[in-house]
Amino acid sequence: MKPERHFFQTDQLQKLLSNLLSKGYTCVGPQVRDGAIIYDEINSVEQLPRGISDQQQPGSYSLKSNNSTKFFNWANGPQAIKPLLFAAKEKLWQSKQSTDGHITFKTSVPNPQPIAIIGARACDIAAMKIQDQHFLQQQFVDPCYKARRENLLIIAVNCALPADTCFCHSTGDGPFVDDGFDISLTELENGFLCEAQTTQGEKILHELLLEDCSNEQLEESELIKTNASKQKRKLPEFDIKSRLFNELNNDAWHAIASECLSCGNCTSVCPTCFCHSENDVPELDGKSSAHFREWDSCFGQGHSYIHGITIRSQTSQRYRQWLVHKFSTWHEQYGRSGCVGCGRCISWCPVGIDVTESVAQFADRRCDQS
Amino acid sequence: MINPNLNPYQPREAIIVERIQEAPDLFTLRLEFTDPQIQAACKFEPGQFNMLYLYGVGEIAISIVSDPQDCQIIDHTIRVVGRVTRGLVNLKAGDRIGVRGPYGRGWPMLESKDKDIVVVTGGLGCAPVVSVINYIEQRREEFGRLNIVQGVKHSADLIWKERYEQWRKLADTKVLLAADVGEALWPWHVGPVTSLFDQLEFDPDNVSVMMCGPEGMMRVVCDHMLDYRVPESQLFLSMERNMQCAIGHCGHCQYGSKFICKDGPVFSYDKIRHLFETKGF
DSSP states (O other), X not given: OOOOEEEEETTHHHHHHHHHHHTTOEEEEEEEETTEEEXXXXXXXXXXXTTEEEEEETTEEEEEEOSOOOSOOSXXXXXXXXXXXXXXXXXXXXXXXXXXXXEEEEEOOXXXXXXXXXXEOHHHHHHHHHHHHXXXXXXXXXXXXXXXXXXXXXXXXXXXXXXXXXXXXXXXXXSSOOSSOSEEEEEOSSEEEEEEOSHHHHHHHTTSOOEEOOHXXXXXXXXXXXXXXXXXXXXXXXXXXXXXXXXXXXXXXXXXXXXXXXXXXXXXXXXXXXXXXXXXXXOTTSSEEEXXXXXXXXXXXXXXXXXXXXXXXXXXXXXXXXXXXIIXXXXXXXXXXXXXXXXXXXXXXXXXXXXXXXXXXXXXXTTOOO | OOOTTSOTTOOEEEEEEEEEEEETTEEEEEEEESSHHHHHTOOOOTTOEEEEEETTTEEEEEEBOSOTTOTTSEEEEEEOOSHHHHHHTTOOTTOEEEEEEEESBOOOTTTTTTSEEEEEEESSOOHHHHHHHHHHHHTGGGSOOXXXXXXXXXXXXXXXXXXXXXXHTSTTEEEEEEEEEOOTTOOXXXXXXXXXXXXXXXXXXXXXXXXXXXXXXXXXXXXXXXXXXXXXXXXXXXXXXXXXXXXXXXXXXXXXXXXXXXXXXXXXXXXHHHHHTSTTO
């Protein structure tokens, strides 16, 4: 059964926010900061990036005002859901050593407050579902991710204006969200089409002044979807998974690496990258030590270090590791590609390497191994 | 077994029951969890590993060398190479560390019953296969002929000479040692480890070849064994990569689609051949 769709006027958006706050949710939503759209705490719709659009190109991201009164007429910023669930840095446990040498350990699983994220995009939700697989649905469950995930309410907003770097339509992950949310919204001229997918979401929606949606409104939504699906960037249509894995010695890796700075920006903004390192940080008095984890990148030298050897000493090997993992071996791990088409790695790459072009280099055998 | 309700990243306290200096830079820590319940629940297989935590420094993956039947004390033979091991080497009996595990999939000991066994190691002391030899030593009649081959770069690198002498005395067992560069009074073979292979005694249709060491060496061993018509599925390699979480989360040990910490560290050659031929994975 298809969930029921309703409509609410623009003024109800603040009510939605206020209701969530009064229920004890910390609301996290998009806002403009430092020239980008970022997600942070929000308590008023005034903080939303109303009338703002993003312009994204390989290696560039900027915001500009537009004539619209819409709140969500932009594509995305560098981060969205990932840092809320998989913290960029967090303590896993702590140890203490007494004077007689005994060591005691104390776990450090967070006890998070409920968070409602407003304005999650289809690509972000697709990525979250992949991270759910990685952190929750394997032999070992990550207790930190789990605690946060169980306390996250997701209010998705369908994309109306993808950036030039977006290619979610070709990965099958957007621009509209199909599942994985509590509430989804489509922003129309005078309000929002809305739909709840969970009982929690339904309860929250029904506290608003809901109207039955008209055929015109449904048509307006369809038109937005059609237009947002017309993305000029897309993944090439060959069997990427097999081709990349069979071209590990192709010279094209060296050509890409000659531009790549190995900076790791792509892995930092990628909503599916899960690598992290663990580090012990002893207190200065020596009596205790904290064990942290933080995001790590396969572009760093330490990532493949083992007893005196760096397995991937060259940038070409690191780029190959990233791309082959994302588009090929990921399938075997999680049953799909690790790319959701958000385009962040393209915009935030300081030299503007376009991941879709990197993949396309393997479309034919023109740069075959020598 | 590992309790799924506990924070899987967090070690438990263990005490060093005994410390054995095996050779310069090679030592064995015999460990026991201080919580008797954790110790009682401790089960492991040859080839599996634990994460050992040195207070205030960090963790390191070390393979378990003691016998799975004797889970009361867990032995780890450790070579001094990095930050953590340089600290661990200074510990003595009665000192305490953190331990979590066991992790990974070990050697196919049950599947290798009644087969001839070839154990090949290269480089400096190779703890993962020591568990295989120890296991067979305890159950000698359950296996066919045992061949132990160890290659080192320089004859001076051969550590643990007493162990090899001890293994040489086992029934139906051949111990072959080779050094690429020999010095005066080196009584064994000079040359690559593979040049000893003609002396091995095994039935190619009924053998398990288990190896660990530098990947270049393992690659050459696999090639030779395939020439002897040993099936790829009977060549077993213990792989190593950077490991931080040991539970398939941190991503460092990925080898193609495999996580070495949970899908390995022991793989049959047919599972990894494609990547094994490519540098930088």
